[in-house]
């Protein structure tokens with residue numbers, strides 16, 4: 207079963223435009239610098255040209271950050287040192303403008319939209335007057351907004367049973383697709399995928415292990431900060447979840463939606479849809495940390511060409527993130543040992559993404575500047 211709207215989105219996703227890629231590479235070679243001297247920025251400008259189908263590509267601004275929030279049944283296994291209600295309390299903090307992502311979004315003139323994808327604690331008493339909006343088409347950089355896209359209030363414990371049904375996973379994907387479409391239609395030229403969900407590094411590790419075939423010990427990290435003993439236990443919980451899925455899903459072992467429904471989370475489903483939606487609308491999407499990385503693996507398994515729309519904002523300290531990025535073939539723009547989530551690392555990278563485009567658009571060529579090219 208694949209929903210028609212999901213099928214239509216997958217159908218709309220096309221790989222990068224080869225002529226625009228060639229034109230951008232050719233122009234990079236003619237700019238007044240040794241080829242490759244601007245390192246990863248050059249590749250970013252080429253990727254964005256391929257996505258836009260023009261060289262140079264448009265300025266990727268303004269940006270909108272969608273922070274997908276949800277809770278996780280696997281929290282009951284003692285995989286996080288933080289109580290579950292922190293997910294809802296941080297949603298309130300995002301809406302009040304006091305979280306790290308708000309500070310960084312203000313610095314870059316980016317809008318923040320918080321998506322309730324399945325937070326367990328009731329949010330109503332915590333939502334400021336006027337912050338709740340029906341959809342993402344009225345989101346503006348002036349103040350953070352909340353949209354309600356609850357598929358269910360919290361996932362089930364992935365070490366015991368599937369996180370959600372396949373139908374719920376599809377609904378999550380569709381929500382993310384719709385939000386990306388609304389932000390693109392509202393004039394946002396760059397999307398950022400962020401997350402909030404106590405215990406979500408456990409489901410992220412499980413997804414990364416499943417999609418990359420890596421052992422749980424290599425992709426499971428300390429999340430918000432657990433000690434050695436709790437970390438050993440967390441690796442064991444991920445192993446149990448993977449073994450349960452393999453035993454239960456043996457008729458469709460490779461189906462990305464089944465894997466997502468079995469060992470993922472509600473925010474992973476919506477972020478994966480958000481990536482698909484951005485790629486279908488050919489709007490660049492900057493991924494944040496390990497949660498967005500795990501979700502992008504789901505999207506890429508559904509449509510490999512989505513990777514051409516993705517940029518890795520940073521590399522998280524969580525070990526599974528590097529494994530996910532390597533599998534996706536993405537180079538992180540910054541590595542500041544961040545492990546916060548919320549979209550913070552991706553928003554930090556936005557000025558670099560704009561710089562990459564500005565360089566390709568505005569730098570002089572050897573011809574126009576009258577600079578002699580290298581002799582051999």
Ligand SMILES: O=C(O)c1ccc[n+]([C@@H]2O[C@H](COP(=O)([O-])O)[C@@H](O)[C@H]2O)c1
Pocket residue numbers: 285286287288401402403404405406407408428429430431494495496497522523524527544545546547548
């Ligand atoms: O972005 C990351 O790579 C990242 C790494 C570690 C923790 N986090 C954030 O911390 C929360 C999950 O951590 P934990 O330990 O409760 O699984 C969740 O809200 C994430 O946004 C995020």
Ligand SMILES: Cc1cc2nc[nH]c2cc1C
Pocket residue numbers: 288292296401402403430546547548
């Ligand atoms: C305080 C806090 C803030 C966060 N932001 C994203 N994940 C988080 C987890 C915690 C615990």
